Amino acid sequence: MSNLDAQGHEWRSGLRFPWPQPPANGAVQQVAEGLLWLRMPLPFGLDHINLYLLRHGQGWVAVDTGLNNAQTREVWEGLFDTALGGLPLVAVICTHFHSDHVGVLGWLSDRFRCPVFMSASEYQAMHQLGTQSDVSSSWAFREHYQRAGFSTEQTEALFPLLGSAHFRPQVPTSFRRLSEGSQLTIGGRRWQVRIGRGHSPEHACLYCAEDGLLISGDQVLPRITSSVCVQVTEPDADPLRDWLDSVECLRSVPDSVLVLPAHERPFFNLHQRLDQLRDHHQEHLQRLLDACTAPRSAVQLMAVLFPTVKGRFDELMAIGETLAHVNYLIAQGHLVREETAGVFRYGRTPEGVTAQSVLGQL
Incomplete structure (x- = not known):
């Protein structure tokens, strides 16, 4: 159920959405001074990812990059002389290693000779994703899914999907490390790094206390839930424990922040959404x-x-x-x-x- 308040903001499932519609794919929307929301298309059922562009001096800082495909590079090429006004990227921040977030990271970093900022665990996982050998030769891969109950035919059918270039990012040679509590000053705003776990090893959210902004990546999404998965690389892992702990840690961020997620639309009422996410997994359990x-x-x-x-x-x-x-x-x-x-x-x-x-x- 949804309705509009006096400000024209949409209320849906206890969350408040200040923009009734997202920007078109490949277009931007200003959400605060010097802060743009970019809607990057994806070729999946989930057909977009939200990237964010932060003005910094005579350039821009990008948060996340989009998938490694020709469409993503075409969108970026169009933005360089339009939304970015011909100014260069001076840094790229990546919330985590998943392919829709880091796909063209190496391409952007090389093009502008700019540094990459991400957590150490995410950088390592990205390198593993970008350089891993063909999984079709892995006995551990087959064993993992057959132990789960997949037939040989079902397991074999996964190989073409995982071998797609979409899931192989262009990785940079070096990075600057983000850790819990790291501080970044970008365009006069101070951003504090808040680390979440479970969806990925060391997911970096960016919190600006002065302006009440939280770039949440995939750690908090307004309608869909972040995937929390066991992978073949660590079959006995307990990522749900990490994820539920991270939900509780994020309650120290004020409920009043504007949450800028990687999918869907920006929203208010962070704590309500944290309650919903916790309850969702408790129901599954x-x-x-x-x-x-x-x-x-x-x-x-x-x-x-x-x-x-x-x-x-x-x-x-x-x-x-x-x-x-x-x-x-x-x-x-x-x-x-x-x-x-x-x-x-x-x-x-x-x-x-x-x-x-x-x-x-x-």
């Missing part, structure tokens, strides 16, 4: 527990959480999210894992038995 009256594979549990998965990419995200919730419940002692014929199955912890974390289990 309860649904899994209710479904585990008998041992079930991750693929069977995926159907409980995501009954209408469309396409291979959505399936990849859905199984990763399912495993994140399963691993959290194991670490909390609510589920146990057993292996049968090469497939992991999950059931409720027997009464009176203390379940161990997945860590260290063989």
